[in-house]
Structures are given as structure tokens and as C-alpha cells.
Amino acid sequence: MTVEFKHQPTVTLAEVADAAGVGESTVSRVLRNYGSFSEKTRDRVMAAVERLGYVPNRIAGTLASTGSRLVAFVIPSLSNIVFPDVLRGASAILEESGYQAVFSVTDYDSQREEALAAAMLAWRPAAVMLAGYEHTDGTLKILRASGCRIVELLDLDGAALDLAVGFSNLAAGRVSAEFLLRRGYRRIGYVGHDLNRDTRAGKRFSGFCATLGAGDAPLADREILAGASSVENGRLGLERLLARTPDLDAVYFSNDDMALGGYFHCLARGISIPSQLAIFGYNGLDIGRAMPQPLSTIRTPRVATGKIAAQLVVTNAPPQVVDLGFELIEGATA
Amino acid sequence: MTVEFKHQPTVTLAEVADAAGVGESTVSRVLRNYGSFSEKTRDRVMAAVERLGYVPNRIAGTLASTGSRLVAFVIPSLSNIVFPDVLRGASAILEESGYQAVFSVTDYDSQREEALAAAMLAWRPAAVMLAGYEHTDGTLKILRASGCRIVELLDLDGAALDLAVGFSNLAAGRVSAEFLLRRGYRRIGYVGHDLNRDTRAGKRFSGFCATLGAGDAPLADREILAGASSVENGRLGLERLLARTPDLDAVYFSNDDMALGGYFHCLARGISIPSQLAIFGYNGLDIGRAMPQPLSTIRTPRVATGKIAAQLVVTNAPPQVVDLGFELIEGATA
DNA sequence: ACCAAAAATGGCAGCGCTGCCATTCTGTTT
DNA sequence: AAACAGAATGGCAGCGCTGCCATTTTTGGT
Structure with a gap:
């Protein structure tokens, strides 16, 4: 059996106008604080609003006026x-x-x-x-x-x-690459999530690769995981990447979540950061600041x-x- | 100078009706797939909709009908x-x-x-x-x-x-306490964020304390930080708690973010987990699973x-x- | 006390739909 | 071919407001 829930009879602006003994337009003006009305009228209207528990209907208001909020x-x-x-x-x-x-x-x-x-x-x-x-x-x-x-x-x-x-995500990727190059890293890898869907991550990756190439240290290897970015995927991605290309000295992650996963992987395997492997993220999440070693990353607004x-x-x-x-x-x- | 953005004249249902050579109600029925209309009419209406680029106005629809979506x-x-x-x-x-x-x-x-x-x-x-x-x-x-x-x-x-x-948050707190007691911890502390605002965290804490008390291992100490929960606050909270009460053997955190901060603190200080200090969180975030040691916590739906x-x-x-x-x-x- | 200007107010037509009801088609059935 | 049940359709009031305009009241100056 379905129970019926009736909407209680809603109070309308017209009822408020009646109760306050003024016209509808006056109530409308008072409530929107628009146009002119006397102090006394305002009080009467507000009292009626209060008494009846009137809540304006924005659906009706939007339909009547131009442009919604x-x-x-x-x-x-x-x-x-x-x-x-x-x-x-x-x-x-x-x-x-x-x-x-x-x-x-x-x-x-x-x-x-x-x-x-x-x-x-x-x-x-x-x-x-x-x-x-x-x-x-x-x-x-x-x-x-x-x-x-x-x-x-x-x-x-x-x-x-x-x-x-x-x-610019392209610029973010470039800046990340410049930073790693400046620090002297040359065997650089990438761990990312699905780039076709997250096109912004894709742009960062493009900017990153372009700068690496121009810096004479082209991307050494990459591991791209299907699915969304996550800490677990970052961990898994780094594990796979290192299994394939163990001599990397730095890894760029598609974002901080992924980078944190990479960090955890290093912790678990005793890989020391950054001497054995450098890690770089993207987003500048709070979590990165609280890590024992603050995460190197790009903070986005x-x-x-x-x-x-x-x-x-x-x-x-x-x-x-x-x-x-x-x-x-x-x-x-x- | 302010540039004006005019809303283009919007196509209405009535215009679609005209274009399709049918009545308004028919268009309405077709679009809502409600009531009866012939195949032929449906096609004519849909063609007009397509041709004019009509987008129904739900504001008007909601006002006219009962109950919004x-x-x-x-x-x-x-x-x-x-x-x-x-x-x-x-x-x-x-x-x-x-x-x-x-x-x-x-x-x-x-x-x-x-x-x-x-x-x-x-x-x-x-x-x-x-x-x-x-x-x-x-x-x-x-x-x-x-x-x-x-x-x-x-x-x-x-x-x-x-x-x-x-x-039940109360039950979540109780279950957490039972677990820690079962594992043999007796000197248990708490690190949490503002409980007055986050009343659900407050309820967990109540349940937790009640069970500890009943288990003859009342809460040893607590550190409650103003502000929202965060990894950084968790780290800071544990630091303060341990400074005051160094002999704790377990700490319950108001949630996983806070617990992760505590975990990071232990990593940074070389406190081994769980032998020196046990950590327990709340929420069951993905991140907890990817940690080198999976976080003990409560997973919430x-x-x-x-x-x-x-x-x-x-x-x-x-x-x-x-x-x-x-x-x-x-x-x-x- | 008088008048113009300004302030305050009310009336009412819509906004674009839906829901109801009346009407016009169909296709059967006898 | 008449009668009739359904299916298909159109007309139109009205949802609760806002915006425009007309009207009334007040104010201020003389």
C-alpha cells in the first residue's frame, strides 16, 4: 500500500497581501526590498509573512521575471x-x-x-x-x-x-618538467590515470613531455592506468613502472593522490626519497604538506x-x- | 562600460505546436510521453522540436504541475x-x-x-x-x-x-572501542576535531568513551583541535597528545584524515605501528587501503x-x- | 491653502507550461 | 449503415509570481 503525502496548502503572496491589508505588488516590493514603500507598510507585511510562515516561491518568481538565479x-x-x-x-x-x-x-x-x-x-x-x-x-x-x-x-x-x-595545464606540466630538470633528474618516468577522459591531465602530460624532450631528457617510461586517479592506482602504477624500468631517478604523477600512492610504495619497499627516486605530484592538496617529507607538487587555485x-x-x-x-x-x- | 548580454528569444512549447501543426497539449503529451498520441504526430512533433532546438522550460512546467523534481x-x-x-x-x-x-x-x-x-x-x-x-x-x-x-x-x-x-555513529564508536580492547590495548587516547560542530563525530566519541569505561580502560587522554578535520591537524594532534601522555598504546582518531596525519607523525618520529602505538580511524577511505600498513578503521556506506x-x-x-x-x-x- | 513633484500603492496581464474537459476522429460491432 | 467505445487531439484556465502602468497619497515650497 502506498501512503500518500499531501503537500500542505502553501501560503501564497496573495494571502500575505490580504493578511497585511495591502496589494500584491506591495508585498512583492517589500520582500525584494525593491521600489518604494513606507516603514509602516514594511512592518505590516513582515508581520504577516511571519505569522503565516510564508516562503516565497522562486519557481513562480523566476518564471515571471527574466533570468533565474x-x-x-x-x-x-x-x-x-x-x-x-x-x-x-x-x-x-x-x-x-x-x-x-x-x-x-x-x-x-x-x-x-x-x-x-x-x-x-x-x-x-x-x-x-x-x-x-x-x-x-x-x-x-x-x-x-x-x-x-x-x-x-x-x-x-x-x-x-x-x-x-x-x-594552463600545459604550463603546469612544463613547469613541473623544468623543475625536475633543474634538479638534475634525467631518467624521468610518468604514472598517470586515464588521459582520454581527463583531458586536463593529458595536457599536463603533453607539456611535461615537450619540456623534457627540449631538455634532452625525453620521458624514459610511462605507466598509464585505466580508471580514475587514486592512491591505490598510484602505488600500483609506480610498482609496475619500476618493475619495467628500475633505473628511473624521478617520477611525475598525474596528481597528488597518485603521487601519494607512489610515496607509499617507496615507503613499503624502502626506496629512499628523493635520493633514490624523486616524486612529483599535481594539485597541492593539504595532505602533501603533512607528509613526513612534504610533497613536491604544483598547487592549483x-x-x-x-x-x-x-x-x-x-x-x-x-x-x-x-x-x-x-x-x-x-x-x-x- | 558594461556589455549587455541578451537572452536570445527562447523557443516555447506553443511555437513548437505551431510548427508541428498540432495543439499545445499534444506537444506536451508527446514530450512527456504521457497520455495518447499517434506515431505520426509524435514524429511531427519531434521533428519540430529538433528543427527549432526546443528545450522545455522546467520552471514553467514545475509551476504548472504539482511538485517539482x-x-x-x-x-x-x-x-x-x-x-x-x-x-x-x-x-x-x-x-x-x-x-x-x-x-x-x-x-x-x-x-x-x-x-x-x-x-x-x-x-x-x-x-x-x-x-x-x-x-x-x-x-x-x-x-x-x-x-x-x-x-x-x-x-x-x-x-x-x-x-x-x-x-549509528554511537555504535561506530562502540565497535571501535571494542576492537581496541579486544586487541589488548589499555592506554587509549583520542585525537579529534571540533566536536560541537560535527555532532556525528561527537556521537562516535561518546560511544567510544562509554565502551572504554565499561571495559575498565577509561580514555587516558584526548586532544581536540579547533577547526575542521585534516591530515595536518591529525599530525599535530597526535604530537601534542604524545607530548602530554607518552605512554599511550593506542589512539582513536575522529576520522581517517586525522588518522593519516597521526600515521605520518609516527613515520617521521620513528614510532613503530602498531607495536609502539596503534592507530584507529573512521570512514574507510581508499587511501587507508593503499598505505604500507592498511589503516584500521570503520568503513561507512x-x-x-x-x-x-x-x-x-x-x-x-x-x-x-x-x-x-x-x-x-x-x-x-x- | 494650493499645486507640482515625489513617494506609495494597487490592478492586472502575462511568464510557459500542465491538467482538465470537450471535441473530433478511428475502428468495431451489430 | 448506425451506433459506440476508445484513441487522439485541442482549448483554455491557472500555477504564483513580477513588471508595467495607473492611481492615490504624501511632501515641500509658496
């Missing part, structure tokens, strides 16, 4: 801490501006991205925030046709549609990316690309 | 991986059922929780999902008055308002909690409490 996020993953960090930064700004965040997870699947982007547009958001520049033609088409703001996050290596906030992106949207800024850069953390593992 | 999450944090995990589980289910997730972050502040809950209700969601049972009277009042489904997550130690999905919660909402299940339990991971650190 929803901001849609279409993100690849929630497991990769990068995206919760971006959401965190953005939601802080959005909440204080009366915006509401809605999200969907694509799981790094561009087909899903297209479907989800369409689904989100049905809510007529003020803006859609996406990770990176790689989107299907279909996604691009519906986004452009939607007329809402488009924000591409965490990737600046491409042509922005409207707004873009982040940094994840929370700031979310904040700036949100700010651009709420201020309706003109199309632009904001490069927030990144920071090299020398650490003690390379 | 929005599900609101009011979560304490996005830094604590627990909540992204819950969101991940839930969004997978919601997306396939045509629901949309919206969220706000309270930052463990119950005052903010109240404000955000009210803000979310303005979107007339089908359900509101909250962490735990501790809410202000104001929050409870508006939630109950809203008439929408309420789901309390990750905490079963209290009286549910409507739906509740998770497990975070993703499952999200999934089940979402399922209950989309199926409009009657009020109930679903206990998903947790799993003791013996590991090698205790």
Missing part, C-alpha cells in the same frame, strides 16, 4: 577533490548573492555531458559552469543557443566560449577558481579569460 | 569527502530519474543551516536532504511546514522527522547512503529509517 555546474566527478573544491568556492559566493547552485556529474563522459547540459538548461540557469574546453559539438550547440552565460573552468588551453577561469567564476557570473561581467596561475611547491620529495 | 541538499561541508560521496551516490540515482540536485553548504553552522534551508524551500523541492538530526527549532519548523520530504543522512541516533538513511536516500525520494516511499550499518576494517595499524 540558478547556476548550473556540469562536473566530471565528485571523487576527485578538485571539483568539490571548485563547488565550495563558488557556492560561498553564490549563496551570499542569493543564487542557487545545481549540479550534475558527467563521470568524464562527454556523451553524458551533453545530455546533462541539456537537462540543466531546462531550468533556465543564469550560467552553466563546465570543466575545461573539450565538449561535443552537440553540447556546444545547445549551450550557445541557450543564451545563458557559459563558464569553462580549470583549463585555459583552448578558445573560450564566453568566460573562462583557471590556469581550485577554491579561487570557483569563487572568481561565481563572481563573474553574479556581476554579469563581460566575456573574458581569467588566468589564476598556479604555484610550484618545492617540497622535499624531488 | 528538484532535490535540495543542505550539507555541512564539501571539504570532508563524506559529503561529496553522498552527493555522488544520490546524483547518480536522481539524474536517471529526471531529478535535479541543488545544494548549499552550511559550514557546520546551524544558523546558516536554517537560512539555507529556507532559501532552498523557496525552490519548492520534492525533498530536502540534511546531515544528521541536530537542527535548530527554526529549521525544524520551516521544514515541517514545507510539506516536502525530509531526509536525514548519516546519523541514526535520534528521532527521524520523516526519512532517515545511514548508520557513504555512496550507498546517497543512493538509498535518493531512491526513497523518487519512489515516494513512506517514512522510515534505513540502517545501512558499517564495516570494521581490521587493517594493520591496530
